[in-house]
Amino acid sequence: MTEWRAPLLAAFAVAAASLIASTLLFIRDGVTAPQATLAALGPSLLFGFIGLAARYPCKVLPLRSTDISRMLLTHGGAAGVASSAWILAWNAWLPFVSGPPAGASTLIGLGVVMYALAVTLHYLLIEIETSRAAEESALRYQMLAREAELKALKAQIDPHFLFNSLNAVASLCGSRPADARQMAQLLADFFRMTLRVGPLERISLAKEIELVSRYLAIEKVRFGQRLAVEVTIEDGAGDWLVPPLLLQPLMENAVRHGVASMVEGGTVKIAASVAQGMLRIEIENPADPDRDDAGGEMIGLQNARGRLSAISGGRASLRTSETAGRFLVEIEVPR
Amino acid sequence: MIRVVIVDDEPLARDVVREFLSADEEFEIVAECANGFEAVKSVSTHDPDLIFLDIQMPKLDGFEVLSLLDKTPTVVFVTAHDEFALRAFEVNAIDYLLKPFSEARFGEVLRRVKAQAGRRAEPATLASALRARPLQRIVMRGEDGTIEVVPASRVDYVEADDDRILIASAGRKLAKQQTIGELASELDPDRFVRIHRSYLLNIDRIEKLELYAKDSRIAILRDGTRLPVSRAGYTRLKELL
Numbered sequence: 001m002t003e004w005r006a007p008l009l010a011a012f013a014v015a016a017a018s019l020i021a022s023t024l025l026f027i028r029d030g031v032t033a034p035q036a037t038l039a040a041l042g043p044s045l046l047f048g049f050i051g052l053a054a055r056y057p058c059k060v061l062p063l064r065s066t067d068i069s070r071m072l073l074t075h076g077g078a079a080g081v082a083s084s085a086w087i088l089a090w091n092a093w094l095p096f097v098s099g100p101p102a103g104a105s106t107l108i109g110l111g112v113v114m115y116a117l118a119v120t121l122h123y124l125l126i127e128i129e130t131s132r133a134a135e136e137s138a139l140r141y142q143m144l145a146r147e148a149e150l151k152a153l154k155a156q157i158d159p160h161f162l163f164n165s166l167n168a169v170a171s172l173c174g175s176r177p178a179d180a181r182q183m184a185q186l187l188a189d190f191f192r193m194t195l196r197v198g199p200l201e202r203i204s205l206a207k208e209i210e211l212v213s214r215y216l217a218i219e220k221v222r223f224g225q226r227l228a229v230e231v232t233i234e235d236g237a238g239d240w241l242v243p244p245l246l247l248q249p250l251m252e253n254a255v256r257h258g259v260a261s262m263v264e265g266g267t268v269k270i271a272a273s274v275a276q277g278m279l280r281i282e283i284e285n286p287a288d289p290d291r292d293d294a295g296g297e298m299i300g301l302q303n304a305r306g307r308l309s310a311i312s313g314g315r316a317s318l319r320t321s322e323t324a325g326r327f328l329v330e331i332e333v334p335r
Numbered sequence: 336m337i338r339v340v341i342v343d344d345e346p347l348a349r350d351v352v353r354e355f356l357s358a359d360e361e362f363e364i365v366a367e368c369a370n371g372f373e374a375v376k377s378v379s380t381h382d383p384d385l386i387f388l389d390i391q392m393p394k395l396d397g398f399e400v401l402s403l404l405d406k407t408p409t410v411v412f413v414t415a416h417d418e419f420a421l422r423a424f425e426v427n428a429i430d431y432l433l434k435p436f437s438e439a440r441f442g443e444v445l446r447r448v449k450a451q452a453g454r455r456a457e458p459a460t461l462a463s464a465l466r467a468r469p470l471q472r473i474v475m476r477g478e479d480g481t482i483e484v485v486p487a488s489r490v491d492y493v494e495a496d497d498d499r500i501l502i503a504s505a506g507r508k509l510a511k512q513q514t515i516g517e518l519a520s521e522l523d524p525d526r527f528v529r530i531h532r533s534y535l536l537n538i539d540r541i542e543k544l545e546l547y548a549k550d551s552r553i554a555i556l557r558d559g560t561r562l563p564v565s566r567a568g569y570t571r572l573k574e575l576l
Contacts, residue, residue: 163415164345167434171351222345260344263370263393288393290472290484 006129007055010121014051018114019044025106043089050082051118058122075119083111157194158252161218162187168222183221190214197244205272205279206238212247216268219255226265227255237272240279242333243307249300250283250329257298258285258327279333287327301329308333337452340381341367342374342400343389343413348434352387352413355441361449371395372482375403379480383408385448387432390414390423394484399474401426403482409451411444469523473502475511483509487522492562493535506558528575530554530568538575 022040027033057078061071087107165187172180193211197203209231216229247270254268266286273280301320308316308331315334320327339362343349349367356362362385366377371394378386378400386408390397397412398419412423415434423431429451430444473485485504494501494508495515501508511518519527519535530536540556544564547553552564554572564572 160415163434164348167351167415167436168345168347170435171347171354174354175350222347224346226344260391261393263372290394290486 006125007052007122010055010118010125011048011052013121014054014114014118015044015048017117018047018110021110021114043086046089047082047086047114050085050115051121054078054082054115054118055122058119058126063123063127075115079112079115082115083108086111086114157248158256161252161256164222165218172221179221183218186214186218186221190218194245194248200244202241203244204238205240205242205281206233208242208244208247209233209238209270209272211245212251212270215248215251216255223255223259223265226262227259228265228267230267230269232269232271234271234273236274237279240272240274240333240335242279246304246307246331247281247283250304253298253300254283254285254327254329257291258287261288261291262286277335279331279335281331281333283329283331285327286325287322289322289325304331337362337385337448338365338381338383339363339385339387340365340374340377340383340408341387342369342371342377342392342397343387344369344392345389348389348413351435352441355438356445358438359445362445371397371400374400375476375482376480378404378406378408382406384452385409385411387411387413390416390419395474395482398422398426399472399484403474403476409448411448469526470518470521473511473518475502475509477510485509487526488539490527490537491540491556491558491560492537493518493527495533503560525575528568528571530562530564530572532565534562534568536562536572538572544569544572 019037019040022044023033023036026036026039031039057074061074087104090107165183169180169183169187172183190211193214197207197211213229213231216227220227220229251268251270259266259268269282269284271282271284301318305318308318312334317330317332319330321330322328339356341349341352341356341364343352346369349369353364353367356364365381365383368374368377371392374386374388374392375395388397388400388410390412391414395403397414401407401410407427410423410426410428411430411432412419412428413432413434413436417433420431430447432440432444469487471487473487473490475483475485477483485502489504491503491505493515494503496510498514499510499512500515500518501510515529515533515535519529522535526537526539527535528538536554536556540558542555542557545553545555547563550566552569554562554564556562
């Protein structure tokens with residue numbers, strides 16, 4: 001219904017204007033005002049319709065993208081047709097009233113003015129509508145983008161990682177203040193880097209490994225001897241581009257569901273190499289086969305899988321396997 | 336003197352509890368444990384009055400530790416996860432500390448513990464705690480003190496045997512002090528069916544059903560085991576299959 005409000009408003013304005021004009025013309029003929037108004041009603045109603053119809057040429061010839069000559073031609077023609085209809089209406093109306101209200105040139109002039117009024121109103125209303133819609137959609141896109149970003153960030157980093165790390169900082173404050181300071185610094189560096197690379201489309205693998213190393217350094221403070229890390233990046237693999245925060249959630253899985261599930265802890269291994277035009281990344285960690293979540297795929301993995309398929313049109317892959325207490329994630333990314 | 340055991344797999348998390356406790360002379364730390372197995376053993380050995388218990392730990396989580404204790408001390412859960420709070424109070428925990436916590440908040444816990452000193456939670460209330468989701472692992476303690484963990488997916492069937500149950504998994508039968516009805520209510524009802532008054536069956540293990548006599552059937556499992564199916568059990572089984 002809203003889309004009809006503007007054209008109806010314009011049509012009503014045109015009808016009202018023509019009613020006033022016609023009434024004034026009749027009064028000059030020596031008729032009483034109510035009589036004149038009544039007589040003007042019929043042709044004015046017609047102009048109301050013409051005013052409504054004027055919306056279509058306005059829609060077809062948008063103000064911003066149509067050249068002047070074409071616009072003048074179309075609207076001039078339409079104004080002529082409108083004026084003719086207006087004069088015909090008056091002639092048809094004549095038997096019901098006491099004589100013509102004015103000469104043909106006055107009527108034609110009035111018709112053109114009425115049409116011009118209708119076109120002006122329509123253009124004005126269309127312009128208001130367009131700018132409002134543009135504003136709305138811009139706002140909506142902004143919100144969608146923000147939402148997606150937040151969702152991604154939320155999914156990437158487990159808040160309990162932050163709580164547990166802060167607990168470690170609080171603990172260190174009592175016994176080893178210098179270590180507490182260092183842990184706070186590690187946390188700040190990690191989160192700052194996450195926020196910085198998060199919005200980027202791709203980052204180098206070397207950069208992602210740097211981020212992941214900071215994460216693992218924090219976890220090492222928490223887990224102590226139980227967590228060991230081995231990183232092997234072959235020549236050429238570090239320059240390869242990957243989506244930011246691709247490996248980070250996988251590391252979280254490796255620590256939370258892997259090393260943390262083992263009484264004696266274990267080693268998280270990351271290896272990257274390039275072969276046959278593909279970047280291969282392997283993440284391996286020990287995992288208790290009896291752990292609570294055994295058998296179900298973790299959110300971090302689903303997330304990484306989804307992002308990989310989104311960036312490469314199905315050419316990138318992520319495979320997981322579990323044998324003899326070791327959990328392995330294999331990723332392949334095309335150039 | 337209130338005797339305390341601290342259980343957490345992170346050394347730094349134990350440190351802070353120890354530090355805050357050292358301010359109050361009424362508390363004595365008798366043991367510190369880094370995982371659920373140690374916790375069960377340590378509580379049995381030391382019989383403490385109070386236990387600070389982490390929830391997410393290797394091998395056994397905090398709730399599983401409690402389910403394995405014969406005598407339950409006063410329990411304070413210490414965790415970064417707030418989603419377990421409801422369950423914690425259902426197992427009669429006296430308090431629930433969210434990491435990180437302030438010394439003031441910790442002091443509040445100690446005051447509450449002192450006010451309750453001498454009163455202990457009944458172990459019976461622990462077992463009946465409601466669970467937010469079906470049991471994923473069954474934990475039990477052998478007569479020699481060893482702890483067994485069997486993932487629910489690896490249970491073939493459960494057999495009632497007097498006041499205990501026998502859990503059949505990959506050819507072994509492990510005993511646990513629990514009624515078959517109680518375990519049935521904890522396990523995933525879409526997977527485990529009470530096919531008989533004395534048998535709870537993992538439906539993934541069924542090979543076929545055979546008519547044995549009028550109104551009585553026999554379930555034959557993949558490994559060849561034959562279990563009786565009562566009429567009511569057959570009705571329940573049919574609903575699920």
